[in-house]
Amino acid sequence: xxxxxxxxxxxxxxxxxxxxxxxxxxxxxxxxxxxxxxxxxxxxxxxxxxxxxxxxxxxxxxx
Numbered sequence: 001x002x003x004x005x006x007x008x009x010x011x012x013x014x015x016x017x018x019x020x021x022x023x024x025x026x027x028x029x030x031x032x033x034x035x036x037x038x039x040x041x042x043x044x045x046x047x048x049x050x051x052x053x054x055x056x057x058x059x060x061x062x063x
Contacts, residue, residue, distance in 0.1 A: 001027055009033035011042065 004020060006013045009031055017029055031037060 003028040003030060006031045009035065009037045009039070014039055
């Protein structure tokens, strides 16, 4: 099978990559993103930033 390219590291991109990995752990995946690609809980991030916390406090996984 050909490599798979995922554009964006938001919830949809990470969900897609997780589902593809569940089916085939060996297929090459590439993710393009304008940020570092770290995974955050977006609602938790928004709430934390309102409380003057940094994004690093909420990083779940490195990109």
